[in-house]
Amino acid sequence: MAAKHALPVLRWSSRVFSVELNGAPFYFALADRPEAEAPRLFGQLPRARRCFSLLLRSADRVHAARLHARLRDALLRELPPECRLAPMCSFLPEVRDSVLRGFFLQDGPDSPSPTPRLLEALAQQHALLLCSYTPDRENRHWTQHVWSLEGGTRVDVGTGLCVVCSEAPRCHPAALSMINSDVFRTFQDARDVLTECVAVLPEASSVLEHLPSRAPSSAPPAFPVLVVEGLDATGKTTLTESLRDALGAVLLRSPPQSLAPWRALFDREPPLLRRAFYAVGNYVTAEQAAQQAMKTPVVVDRFWHSTAAYAIATAVSGPPSGLPDPGSEVYRWPADLLRPSLVVLLTLDPEERRRRLRDRGQGKTEEERQLDHNQLFRLRVEEAYRRISGPPCIAVDASPSADQLLQQVLLLVRSRCCL
Ligand SMILES: Nc1ncnc2c1ncn2[C@@H]1O[C@H](COP(=O)(O)OP(=O)(O)OP(=O)(O)O)[C@@H](O)[C@H]1O
Ligand SMILES: Nc1ccn([C@H]2C[C@H](O)[C@@H](COP(=O)(O)O)O2)c(=O)n1
Helix, strand or coil, X not given: CCCCCCCCCCCHHHCEEEEEECCEEEEEEEECCCCCCCCHHHHCCCCCCCEEEEECCCCCHHHHHHHHHHHHHHHHHHCCCXXXXXXXXXXXXXXXXCCEEEEEEECCCCCCCCHHHHHHHHHHHHCCEEEEEEECCCCCCEEEEEEECHHHCCEECCCCEEEEECCCCCCCHHHHHCECCCECCCHHHHHHHHHHHCCCCCHHHHXXXXXXXXXXXXXXXXXXXXXXXXXXXXXXXXHHHHHHHHHCCEEEECCCHHHHHHHHHHHCCCHHHHHHHHHHHHHHHHHHHHHHCCCCCEEEXXXXXXXXXXXXXXXXXXXXXXXXXXXXXXXXXXXXXXXXCEEEEEECCHHHHHHHHHHHCCCCCHHHHXXXXXXXXXXXXXXXXXXXXXXXXXXXXXXXXXXXXXXXXXXXXXXXXXX
């Protein structure tokens, strides 16, 4: 039985709508009467352009997450090439979990297009909110109509509200629904997602079998637990293996080896499932670290900083200024997760990192390509890393040689962890 969650509140006329065109967000709201000028998103459109939006509303979050991904693929496949498709969301400012996600479409030029029929079919099949946007005669003011497709007929539910300008919200709208969608605050919250997705992703039950029945004890360990974090190719593997040898420590990784068979599968899933997978992986690693740290130091290659930073940076688009404010709950260390004695965050000049990626010769993952080409994404990950609160986290310049870096970190560990 799929778990049910509260449907986002509609309060249609209070909602703000965000459309991302070429990575830049355009915001608009609705009002009973037009304003002097239409929002930039519409003002630049030639009259012939017809606009539509599809928004998802589902009480089953796993279903909604996977449907969103399938819808994107279907629209990219079925829409005429001249149609422009953009990510869209609608939200109530400052109201958590009020976000509806979907797509905004600008039809092609005058050429007849199947867009309305295609969208109506999709909306009817998946109970989506279908809206159309039409300009007045002077192409100055636009009106949004919400269509109900009950019984297969297209009924204007009479909103007919005017599209007006809206200020950009303080934080990216994704920040309103990040907790328990992208970042999980407890082991149980993350585990619940995997339980809910077993019906559509049977492999999730194999992952569940490898999890502890509850969050492992987060009591302080007898020996230090040292975590090394950083972007790809900053030197984490090299440093953690050297620390293991120099300290006679046990080296662990997150996700743990026990979950390796399912990592690639979850990497192909939408963020809700993917980030829940990495979150539970941290708890498996935490259980191993707590056991090992009763008798020897432990070194961990990536842990919760990676899980939270990449999740937050992926959920938000644009510059780091759109990230949730420093001190937000989303950055706080989970109360039920082992706190490392020390986190070392390796930082590296982007060009040197690219050189190391090249010299390493391994193929690049999609995310590495993102980090490489999408400077804003990289800046968001780096800033999210820095905003995470909890265990002491020290940024260390990773550009010295491997040996010099090891000596620097050993000095740090010995001074901070009395090793
Ligand atoms: N201090 C260093 N100076 C120069 N090259 C280094 C240094 N540390 C690691 N390298 C080289 O940089 C490349 C990446 O190192 P490594 O695999 O340790 O990074 P990583 O952070 O673990 O990467 P990923 O997260 O993608 O696995 C390797 O070719 C490695 O030999
Ligand atoms: N504890 C972890 C470890 C890794 N991840 C995610 C973050 C990135 O999406 C990706 C990087 O993995 P790598 O390049 O080191 O193979 O894995 C995470 O979320 N949590």
